[in-house]
Amino acid sequence: MTTDLGLLTTAAAKWDGMAAELKKVETRYGDTVQKITLNDAWNGVSAQAAHSRFDGTRYEYAAAQTQAKAVASLLRETHEKFSDLKKKLESARDDAIAAGMTVSEQGRVAFDWGKLTPAERSAYHHDPDGQKSISDAVTKWQQHIDDRVKAVAELDGNVKTALTRVSGDSNKDYLKGTDQTLDGFNAGAGGDLAANVKAAEQAAKDDKDAQTKPDGGVTVTGPDAGFKVSGTGYGKEGSVKAYADLFHATAKGSTDIGGMTLSGVDDWYGGARATANYGFTDKGLTGKAEVSAGVRALMEVREEYGVVGSYQRMEGFAGGEAAVSAGVGLEGVNAGAKAFAGAKATVAGGGEVAGIGAGGTAEGWAGAGAEAKVTFGKGDDGKFHIGGKVGVALGVGGSVGGEFTIDPDKVGNAFSGAADAVGDTAGSVKDTVVGWFD
Template sequence: MLNYHEVMTTDLGLLTTAAGKWEAMAAELAKVESRYGDTVQQITMGPAWTGISAGTAHTTFKGTRYEYSAAQIQAKAVASLLREAHTQLADLKKKLESARDDAVAAGMSVSEQGRVAFDYGRLTPAERSAYHHDPDGQKSVAEAVTKWQQHIDDRVKAVAELDQGVRTALTRATVDSNKDAFGKGADETFNGFNAGAQGDLAKAMKPDETQVGTKPDSKTGTSVSGPKYGKEGSAKAYADLFHETAQGQTTVDGMKLSGIADIYGGGRATANYGFTDQGASAKAEASVGVRALAEGRAESEYVGRYARAEGFAGAEVGVSAKATKEEVSAGFKAFAGAKGTVATGAEVFGIGVGANAEGWAGPGAEGWWGYKKDKDTGKWKIGGEFGASPIVGGKVGLEITVDPHKVSKAAGDAAHALGDAAHAVGGWFD
């Protein structure tokens, strides 16, 4: 959330500058669309090309031109949202500045961080002495300080809430609505540009009507949504009792050291499903209990190690299957009781191998296999796990990771070093 200092010092003029660039982008996209329609798309419209390939190309090229048009709609909507955001945020900022000025006029001081205090410096020595000997006066001043602080905090909160609303509106504007997909029009790209982008800030900020009983930072709630805007359909119910996380990192002699500790207690039930041009996926799971995790890592440029310990007490059940461009996996789990996990692994030149083992106290069975790309790190992960426990047993797992960036960099550095060595050897014979 924004604070007083950020509201007062942020250059809101950058919003109109950005809006102008988005409008200019829309104009350039219109030129590209026109050129594309007059040249590339025309290839499929003449008599010289017929047959199945021509029909496929006609549909594909038409879909591409649709994306150029959708990109213009999206760019114009973003520009409109930015201009409205500037107008409304600037107005709320003026109200905050007015609240500050009113507080100062009432004998208060307001710090750069927005903290209100009684301005004793404006009192004469006699007034200051009288104030120190007047309990009722001190109480009155304290009440006034509280009143003005609340007044200013309310103005800051209004700006912060609008800022979050603008963020929501901009996010929605850039997610494909697929309003002309699935045979309804020329849209052939399910996660492309948004031809249904909303440029009206008030409408774009409205809460998702499919959300039921949820509020920001709420501890309990439910939500249901169908597949739309290129995203999966989902259903969720949760009751969070507590969730705390602590983490940190430092660097010692070129070695990056990091650690995290996390604990959560509560219950959740979720289901996700969807089918897009990226592939198909389905997942359902429910759990109740307490989870805890602690992990430490030590990493240098080409070598790294990690160790992790986890604990769980409760019950859980779930199934999952996914087949996309970046993940193919299937899994199941059912467990009730307590379990503890230890895991360790190492990475060299971008290729890592890790293993984990769990001890179970309680009945259960679990299995998973697949490969996937981590969106945050870009690493590819290949692995599997299996466990079974009629009464007391456990689970074992293996994971192999490949970091294409590190592998490529290591190979390049190795080739460079080999070249230097060859050059040095050649120099001996000169």
Template structure:
């Protein structure tokens, strides 16, 4: 609510200025360096190599302009959408307050008893239907505001995805298709339309079509090197939830089949990352949660059949982890735990049919939910064995809400 969205358009202007300066450099390069290979005074193998190399450099100057303009466009689109959604959130808050609610700085809705006369307050407290109507109204307005906040969070993640795609080389003119000579250079195929750039990959949207591909980027400009190869046969996800007053039930089911191999390495402004993993097979997950206010329970079941292996070492602002695993066969996992006021403790156990070993320890932040997870596990199986582990979760948003409600309740005692 208090973020200065104007910095987005300021940054967009800087990116547009950069594109203009890059255009000057490209022109100067073409007129002073590249033209050496276009005259008739230089011939032979070295001339041919120089011609390709200089054309590749000229290409990167052009691609950098396309990328800069696309990022500028994405930032302007983000400013427009964030401004629109924040206005809707402000309107939702104002409507809730006009309907007799209070809305905390964390977005928590409560009935504003302070606006009632002593007689009205007493009548509500002694009327079961009155208390029920208050709970219903609070839930309705809470859901309304939560939906507005969720829309902003989804846009935030979408903008992050769009900017990441724009800054990764698409290699659309590489491999003999054009003058591109650098696999980890600038993106000549950068998409500047925010709506298009935010669209999820078909593989993550649950398509049943086969999907294969590969990407590679080198360590440059504060980014880590990464490589990925994948062959997704299918990926299906289903989820749902329902609420009744303070009770909320939710569940998710996910199934995936295919093979993936990824590797990341580098020192960036976020920290150190070194990770390599590969897997092929079929896996499935089902999880259910039941929450009542700030107290809840969860249970999760997972299954995997195939081959997998990984080595991990990370030290960033949002994750410190070390781990290794190797497994061939089938495994089944059961996990469960309880949560209260944003803090959760759970355990998990796996049964393995096949040789393997695994160990993991650390803490990390879930990028989708913002929940911090701390824990570790270890497993060993010569042929038949398993793994056990502990997981502790901290949800900053729920902790903040719980503290805010406690403060509101305490303040209400002195009204």
């Protein structure tokens, strides 16, 4: 109620002024720097490279103007809508007061007993119907004012969503000859509040659908880029994530044949990522950091029949990566470190019976690097893992690794079946075995 909403239009004028100054810079850049590549005085590979780079820079100057104008438009619309909602809130307060209510600075409504004569107050106190009518009136006016406040809060959230959207690179022309920056200015920025909110909601829905898609189908995303930071909280790890994805494509599916379930996944990714997690949670103390850039491919097939299962996996990677991790808690310990640059190919396989599995991996490396890892404890998949991996290469080399897994749920189900078959004794054994991993 006390905010100077006029600052929004003042800021909007500054953003329009910024767009005008950027236009001057773009024109000057085109007439001086970019102009060098637009005549026949300079030829060859270097001229072609410069021409492409200069086009990219000119594109960003233009995109910056579009983004600045969009922000200015959003701020003006925000001023208009906030001003309207503020008037409606003030009107609701005045109407409530005129109806015999009081409204605090915090928006709490109460009946104004001070406007009544002593006789009227006495009559209300001795009249149950009168007291109920007052209570109903207070509730009605409180809801009316709460609704006006809620409308302001919803608009505030929508404005934040819209400003966030227009300030992110839409990459609508990326790799088409002009847009050469994953996280540059937004050439697709629009200044309409409702349109931005609708687009953001649709993007969130599409992302959720992609993450929760049934087991089957193909998803393709990218290019995309971003930077996210979240601090530690009660029982929550802190994280830092930066990424520049060129593409990410995944195909997966499953089918049942004569009681056997066959499933497969094919995943391809190209780009660069850097992540870090740290903190103390109910799972213990953990810290890990990883950075990688390159192209990855993974193909995996799984077969399951009753309590028996197996898997085969092939992976390929070309690029560079480095990571370090350590964790200790009630559910186990883990530690590892790796650094690699070059290309590697991986084959892995394993099997599982009644929730107890074993598997191994072997990698061939062409490049330079080293890796060591040990795991003993419960993973994010709910299974207990016991294993390790070691590798080294200087030109040519590789790594080998092995792992045992225990799935408490499957172990419990297997022993439950046994218990049903042979009676209470096996049931007691089942409870004991499953209890080892609770």
